[in-house]
Amino acid sequence: MGTGRLIIDLDAVVANWRALDDMTTCRTGAVVKANGYGLGAANVCKALFKAGVRQFFVAVAEEAVPIREELGEKPDISVFSGHMPGDTELIRALNLTPMINSIDQLTHHFETLPGHSFGIQLDTGMNRLGMEAQEWGAIAELALAQNPTLVMSHLACADEPDHPMNAYQLENFHQMTDGINVPRSLAATGGILLGPEYHFDLTRPGIGLYGGLPFETATQAVELELPVIQVRELAEGEVVGYGNTWQAERPSKIATVSGGYADGIARILSDRATLFHGDIPCKLVGRVSMDLLTIDITDLPDVPRKLSLIGPHQTIDDVAKAANTIGYEVLTQLGARYNRKTFGK
Incomplete structure (x- = not known):
């Protein structure tokens, strides 16, 4: 055979998920974007679903297609990029949950898919995706009245435990979300390792599932x-x-x-x-x-x-x-x- 052989150990992926899940007392989802970090999203999700994962995260709506084909309607699939122009029919057909990143996306979602599930992504200082505090303050009451499934943000420096950005974003997340009656999520792999104060209601491990840092004791996959x-x-x-x-x-x-x-x-x-x-x-x-x-x-x-x-x-x-x-x-x-x-x- 003239090509290399890539050996993928799904038992290791499941073991890593269980190890990260054991560090928390909340629900643990799984990030499977980029085709399951290159390992094959359908197979990865099938293995993790058997282990108990019920919420998966992808970067864009198209990445959900092989997961739905493999698992049907059973798991929740959230889309980090939110509700992009041209995504409406796919979001509807696959019953995806867009993580809304802006007022424009929220308006588009309500106009094109009224009553359809959605989540909210907030920017707590990374300046990448999500609504800033002023935007969120302007539409929070309206958005929360429509029962979002999740409110989340993402840490910029979680792989550096002593970085002051972690505490800064945690405080911002509290200020923007304390008192709401919606599940919250802040931690991916690095955030899980920062400790319970970062875990909230749901964690979203990604690279740690596949054997990568900052999860130093991960099983290689x-x-x-x-x-x-x-x-x-x-x-x-x-x-x-x-x-x-x-x-x-x-x-x-x-x-x-x-x-x-x-x-x-x-x-x-x-x-x-x-x-x-x-x-x-x-x-x-x-x-x-x-x-x-x-x-x-x-x-x-x-x-x-x-x-x-x-x-x-x-x-x-x-x-x-x-x-x-x-x-x-x-x-x-x-x-x-x-x-x-x-x-x-």
């Missing part, structure tokens, strides 16, 4: 194995790859591996990434190209059939650190060409 296509021996002084950026300083053995930036292996990992053969690390040498990597296997006792980029010895966040990015990006960019093998629920 993915492995990525890349097949070796060819092995060649180089004399001292020979070069490898585009631009001749790597030159052998000794007689070397180089494995050409299937995988590249078209598969979500970022070009910045050129000469920086490490792959593994069992317990033995092997350096990526030369540039990451569209479809291929070149790996120094000189010190291996035998020629491998495959090498691992993500696995027991290297997490998505380890790869992210080498690429000067975050685990979210590594995970969601894992490409469509991989042969996906899903285990678990």
